[in-house]
Amino acid sequence: MKKPDRLEDIPFEKTLATEPAAPPIRALLSQEPKLRDKARLYWLRHSKDGALNTVFHTALKHCPPDFVSGVGKALTPLVRWSYRNKLFPNRIKRNFSELTRGRWQSEAAEDAGLRRWWQNIGRSISEFSVVNRLWKSSHIEVEGVENLETARNAGGPLIFTSMHLGTWEALFVAIHENLTGPSIGPFQPEPNRFKNRIVHAIRKERNQYLFPPGQRSAYLLRRLMTTGRYSMTIFIDEVRDKQVHLPLFGRKLPDKGNGVVAVKIANACDGILVPTYLTRTGPARFKLVILPSIERSSPQSAYDIPDTIGKLNRVFEPVVLDHIEEWYMLGELRLPQSFRNTPYAKKLALRNAETRPELRYV
Numbered sequence: 425m426k427k428p429d430r431l432e433d434i435p436f437e438k439t440l441a442t443e444p445a446a447p448p449i450r451a452l453l454s455q456e457p458k459l460r461d462k463a464r465l466y467w468l469r470h471s472k473d474g475a476l477n478t479v480f481h482t483a484l485k486h487c488p489p490d491f492v493s494g495v496g497k498a499l500t501p502l503v504r505w506s507y508r509n510k511l512f513p514n515r516i517k518r519n520f521s522e523l524t525r526g527r528w529q530s531e532a533a534e535d536a537g538l539r540r541w542w543q544n545i546g547r548s549i550s551e552f553s554v555v556n557r558l559w560k561s562s563h564i565e566v567e568g569v570e571n572l573e574t575a576r577n578a579g580g581p582l583i584f585t586s587m588h589l590g591t592w593e594a595l596f597v598a599i600h601e602n603l604t605g606p607s608i609g610p611f612q613p614e615p616n617r618f619k620n621r622i623v624h625a626i627r628k629e630r631n632q633y634l635f636p637p638g639q640r641s642a643y644l645l646r647r648l649m650t651t652g653r654y655s656m657t658i659f660i661d662e663v664r665d666k667q668v669h670l671p672l673f674g675r676k677l678p679d680k681g682n683g684v685v686a687v688k689i690a691n692a693c694d695g696i697l698v699p700t701y702l703t704r705t706g707p708a709r710f711k712l713v714i715l716p717s718i719e720r721s722s723p724q725s726a727y728d729i730p731d732t733i734g735k736l737n738r739v740f741e742p743v744v745l746d747h748i749e750e751w752y753m754l755g756e757l758r759l760p761q762s763f764r765n766t767p768y769a770k771k772l773a774l775r776n777a778e779t780r781p782e783l784r785y786v
Contacts, residue, residue, distance in 0.1 A: 429651055431606065431633050434644065439627065441613035441620040441636040474618020481622050484553040489563055489708035496550025497543050497707075504542050516541070516755045522763055523673070523748055526776035540749045544704060548591040548752065551708050552623070555593045556630050558708060564598050565705070568714035572603065572698070575717040581695040582655040585686050587671075587740050588752040590702040590710050593626075596657055598712050599700075600632045604655040608633045608648055610641055610682065612662050642685065649693040656695075658686045660736065661744075661753045668757045670733075671741035674768025683733050691726040699739045703747055715739060745772075746779075 444466065451463035484492045507513050520538050528534040551558075558564055575582055582604050586595055600607040611634040613620050627634055635641035648654055660670050660683040669678040678684065690697050697718040702710050718735050720727055744751050763769050 429647065430653070431608070431648070434633065436628055436631075436633070438644075439633055439635055440624045441617075442638075443617045443620070470616045470618065473616055474621075477616075477619055477622060480550075481553045484550060487554070489551065489554045489557060489561065490706075492550050492554050493547045493707035496546040496548070498546075499550075500543050500546035503546060512755050515758070519754050519757050519759060520748065522759055522769065523745060523754075523772070524776060525764075525769070526773035527780055537749055541751075541754065544590070544750050545752065547704075547707065551591040552593055552626065554708065555591060555597055556626060558591075558594050558710070559598050559601050563708055564594060564702075564710050564712055566598070566603070566712050566714065568700075571714045571716050575696045575698045576604075578696050578717065579694075580690075581649055581652055581693050582698050583649075583686050583690050583695045584655065584657045584698050584700050585660050585683070585736060585740075586657065586699070586701050587661045587744055588659055589744070589747050589750045590704045591708075592659065592702060592752065593623075594710055595700065595702045595712060596627075596632060596634065597630065598702075599655065599657050601630060606632070606653075607655040607657050608635070608645060609657040610635050610637060610645065610685070612637065612659075645685075646689055646692050649689050649695065652693065656686075656689065658682050660686060660740075663753070663756045666756075666758065668753045670737060671744050672737045673741070673757075673759065673772075674763075674766055677730055677733050677737075683736055684729060686736075687727045687729050687732045697727065697732065697736070699736065701740070701743055701747075704750055745776075 447459065447463040447466055449463070449467060451459045452467060454460040454463065484495065487495075504513070517538060520541060521534065524534065524537060528537065584595075584599055584604075584607070586592070596607070596609070599605065611623075613636050614623070635644060645656065649656055660681070661668055662682045664678075664681050669675070669681055670683050686697060689695065699715040699718065700713060701715075702712050705711050718727070718732060718739075721731075748754065760766075
């Protein structure tokens with residue numbers, strides 16, 4: 425069997441996340457709670473949510489991007505209310521409070537900041553419907569082109585590392601369609617199979633190969649990147665083992681995950697690690713910031729994994745803290761219960777009080 429050296433050798437269907445096996449419909453009435461809950465999640469909840477998302481996406485797909493963004497913001501209070509009895513809104517609120525401690529003049533100001541976080545998420549979910557049009561319609565400006573040119577001149581394939589800020593899918597679009605495409609990479613599937621199908625169709629429309637997690641995908645990415653034909657875009661604040669491990673926020677360095685994968689692939693293909701992120705400037709409007717590439721200890725040496733993860737954290741942790749109202753992974757982060765009493769948290773509160781990042785458009 426021929427090993428794939430080009431995207432043309434790989435069926436695009438390989439980028440669709442594996443879907444769970446359908447439980448028997450009769451299990452909806454099972455006396456076994458686990459089996460019954462699994463069947464109801466698959467056949468009822470996911471099907472209902474999938475139908476709503478499909479109608480929502482189809483209805484907005486051809487609307488003006490600014491209007492689509494506004495719809496997302498307008499629906500935010502309703503969506504937030506629907507989650508009022510869930511656990512994760514309380515986790516979001518605690519995380520937001522802990523990571524922004526010292527920034528606010530009053531409790532009302534903090535509540536307004538948390539409300540802006542929810543509004544940004546509402547906008548971002550809606551903007552997925554029009555994400556393929558954002559670059560072509562000049563809704564994304566670029567800052568740091570000189571850093572991109574410096575990285576290109578270094579001679580190796582570019583591995584763009586990033587965080588889930590703003591409408592993060594737009595970063596995939598900008599890099600793939602204009603800056604250094606074709607760009608490949610991994611992605612983290614949604615639990616709902618219908619949402620994954622929508623995202624898969626959006627990416628197929630722009631012909632961008634982003635692979636679900638797994639050993640086969642890791643092999644494909646490594647092999648494709650060693651050809652030198654592609655760039656790679658990888659978000660290193662992914663969820664693993666029910667936790668977001670980067671940024672560190674005072675925790676220990678991870679020894680696996682997307683950050684480690686990015687470094688290993690860079691070493692395998694003599695690539696250059698380029699930090700980048702997206703931040704919102706208006707309704708469906710963004711700034712893509714390209715930062716200086718991560719340097720090796722010497723041009724001939726490989727990236728040292730722990731040292732490089734530390735460097736990436738020192739780049740991205742301040743970025744996330746300054747744009748906390750746009751960071752999607754706030755809802756997946758699980759800070760330790762003792763976080764407020766840690767030396768890191770005390771230093772963070774002082775930093776927040778001193779810097780007080782200006783309010784961003786949300």
